Amino acid sequence: MNFENIYIILVEPETPGNIGSIARAMKNTGLKNLRLVHPCDTDTKELRQLAHRSKDIVKSAEHFPSLKDALKDINVSVGTTMRRRSIKFPNFTPEEVAEKVLAYERETKVAFVFGRERTGLYTEELNLCQLHSTIPTAVQNPAINLAQSVMIFSYILYRESLKERKATSYKPASHEAVESLYAHLADALHKSGFIPRDDMDTFVSRFRRVLGRTVPEYQDLQTIHKIIQMLSGEKKK
Secondary structure (H helix, E strand, O other): OOHHHEEEEEEOOOOHHHHHHHHHHHHHOOOOEEEEEOOOOOOOHHHHHHOOOOHHHHHOOEEEOOHHHHOOOOOEEEEEOOOOOOOOOOEEOHHHHHHHHOOOOOOOOEEEEEOEOOOEOOHHHHOOOOEEEOOOOOOOOOOOOHHHHHHHHHHHHHHHHOOOOOOOOOOEOOHHHHHHHHHHHHHHHHHHOOOOOOOHHHHHHHHHHHHHOOOOEHHHHHHHHHHHHHHHOOOOO
């Protein structure tokens, strides 16, 4: 895994100081790619002070209008959360996630996604991420600051990168390609007249949970596309 292809994505960060502190944490752990989704003001004295020796990361940060846009070219996305969800995706520790993502090809783009200081990531945003991760704590209702969370994940990723690993040829498909599969599935089910017990979004989310365990490659997606086409009677494209 190449650290040049690891991204930290902050969704609607509310505090300039946190952005500055996060840039500083990234600098100290070898990360440099920061993406901001609809952030607060990034031109403040507080941010500049806390981004000590890491202002270059803030200056080069990419801005996006939505998480979906920020993930468009990403192969593997890790959604961080501290809350239990109704649809329980596999949840990994930071160490387990680091071990997984460091096993991918150097060209694989990996994003660690962090939510708002007060509410974290919304369920629909977490659903866009293949892997979910939670920081274990000694208390049932933790109060980990956003910058602290990024520091923990960044440090563990750096620490795990120092270990020797076998080379691999496994390269996950892009976020855009995976989302295209889910859209194809929903469209085929709708056209077939299938009516889920709850709603279509929830049903597809259950499929996301299954596929998220594997983090598919492009050929895996093509196989599933063909199965959907065959079962729904679609003409080959």
